[in-house]
Amino acid sequence: MPDIIKVICENLGTEVDVPMGTPLSEVAKRLTPGRYPFLAAFVNNRLKELSYKIYAPVTIRFVDITSFAGIRVYQRTAWFLLQKAVRDLYPGQTLHIRHSLGHSGFYCEIEGIDEFTADDAARLQGRMRELAMRNLPITRERMLTSEVRARYAEEGFTDKVALLDTRPRLYSQLYTLDDTVGYFYGSLAPSTGYVTLFDIQPYYDGFYLALPLRTAPDTLHRNVQQEKMFGIFQEYQSWVTLMGVPTIGEVNARTLAGDAGGMIKLAEAFHERKFAWVADTIHDAVVSRGIRMVLISGPSSSGKTTSAKRLGIELGVLGLRPVMISLDDYFVDREKTPLDENGDYDYEALEAIDLELFNDHLRRLIRGESVDIPRYDFITGRRMQHDNPLTLDERSILIIEGIHGLNPRLTPSIPDSQKFRIYISCFTSVAMDNLSRIATTDNRLLRRLTRDYRQRGADALSTLSRWASVRRGEEKHIFPYQENADVMLNSSLFYEISVLRPFAEKILREVPDTVPEYDEARRMLKFLDNFIPIPPDEIPPTSILREFIGGSSFKY
Incomplete structure (x- = not known):
């Protein structure tokens, strides 16, 4: 008779007795079924698949699909299901999951198919649905990396082979779904039957894989209205492919060489050209419609501040006099910050900004008055005045940066004809491999961890504990x-995660295994292990990356 062990189940709020070697899936059966099935579980603050034995x-x-960890499990499982369906219908063709698109979907292409039709979409969706209905098991096996590499080479996965060759390990994990193998950077569901909701629609040269929202698991957004964002992703994707660095394997190989x-020089030159183009576009708008301000918005750690400063230089070259204002300096004092649904400070809420004071200052500046702009101290949580008043003249143009820049409620007193709006984000286009994209949120989290530690006196635990709230705020107030x-x-800079690795690793390792944030720290450390470090010596002092790692020639 097997030994009995006690397990504390937080979902039940009590202890349960289970035989030694019991898989998590059996423990889950003891719980009252919720609205959505469990996809994985945290075991001592480490995310494990349901096949894990205790x-x-x-x-x-x-966790289920309504958590950030659960939605990632659902997405990865859906990608594997899609890979299997493409293999069945288009043998020998390569699937590319290019980037995120829409509320919770992904733009994909199949190499060799220039026009993906509605009939193609119906066939592919039908095959995926058939595979899901069969509830095929997804298994994971730990095996020698040399054997995994051989399987990849046999399947023609040159992208995965390149990553294995540049980050050698003795053992690797190999997932199998029927006759299809894959590698994923995180947990998967036990079988295809867990992926019940998805849709495929033709989109440009490929198709859009729609998946449920974390906040609305029963909802699919099939009509994507994000043409500008799609264009940015496509432009950068085409460029990194042209430069020969579409995946981390190629970046690592170039680093080792x-x-x-x-x-670094290529990536920074690309940025320089884009800033010059945007400045030209703004200058044309000043001449043609008399704009008075540039509003720069974007999610956390997008590089808004440095972008504003670099844009100001380019506008100065064109004869304009940029005047910078950061919305962060108009934060209310910390104790006046609105609270979120968990009772925590909601810094992403528009009401965290002193809107009355901000708009009063805008009106006075537009009238030509001199205004004393406040400064916000993130360590003390207090707003302070400083003796550097701002005044606009006939050549001046306001550059205002902050997460709420595109929200019409921010500047209701200024006519739309006088505004030029810019959205900045870290649209990460370099992928781990053809099927495993790098989430832009992960890229931004690495930036924020590094910056918060350096500039705001926050350790990794503090940043990680707030990250879910930050993301919820972005979903509500920015996107x-x-x-x-x-x-x-x-x-984004295609080399940047390789530079961020040593900075982020040091502080992520300080997160103890006794807190819920430990799994996220561990996940990020495993993710960073795939990158060959790049020293920051040759990064110019005006680079966006300097905003996060230090050494910038700009004052913040």
Whole structure:
């Protein structure tokens, strides 16, 4: 008779006795079924698949699609299901999951198919649905990396082979779904039957894979209205492919070959050209419709501040006099900050800004008055005055940066004809491999971890504990307005995660395994292990990346 062990199940709020070797899936059966099935579970604050077997007393917490961890499991499982369906219908063709698109979907292409029709979409969706209905098991096997590499080479997965060759390990994990193999950077559901809601629609040269929203798991958004964002992703995707660095395997190979400096120069030159183009566009708008202000918005750690400063330089070259204002300086004092649904400070809410004072200052500046702009101290949580008043003249143009820049409620007293709107985000276009994209949120999180530690006195635990709230705030207050932008800018640099790795690793390792944030720190550390570090020596002092790692020639 097997030994009995005690397991603390946080979903039940009590202990349960289970035989040693019991898989998580069996423990889940003891719980009252919720509206959505459990996809995985945290075991001692580490995310594990439902096949994981318990051999010692542990604390477990099951997650479904409504959690950030659960939605990632659902998405990865859907990608594997899609890979299998493409293999069945288009043998020998390569599937590319290019980038995120819409509320919770992904733009995909199949190499060799220039026009993906409605009939193609119906066939592919039908095959996926058939595979889901069959509830095929998804298995994971730990095996020698040499064997995994051989399987990849046999399947023609040159992208995965390149990553294995540049980050060698003795053992690797291999997932199998029927006759299809894959590798994923995180947990999957036990079988295809867990992916019940999805849709495929033709989109440009490929198709749009629609998946449920974390906040609305029964909802699919089939009509994508994000043409500007799609254009930015496509532009940068085409460029990194042209430069020969579409995946991390190629970036690592170039780094090992001693070409890190060359990659830095290429990426920074690309940024320089984009800033010059945006400045030209703004100058034309000043002449043609008399704009008085540029509003720069974007989610956390998009590089808005440095972008505003670099744009100001380009506008100065064209004869304009940029005047900078940061919305962060108009935060109310910390104790006056509105609270979110969990009772935590909601810094992403528009009401965290002193709108009355901000709009009063705008009106006075437009009238030609001199205004003392406040400064916000993130360490003390207090707004302070400083003796550097701003005044506009006939050549002046206001540059206002902050997450709410595109929200019409921010500047109701200024006519739309006098505004030029820019949306900036870190649209990460370099992928881990053809099927595993790098989430832009992960890229931004690495930036924020590094910056918060350096500039705001926050350790990794503090930043990670607030990240879910930050993301909820972005979904509510920023993303709905992004297509209002006149132009979009991609602040990502294809080499940057390789530079951020040593900075972020040091602080992520300080997160203890006794807190819920431990799994996220562990996940990010495993993710960073795929990148060959690049030293920051050759990064110019005006680079957006300097905003986060230090050494910038700009004052913040």
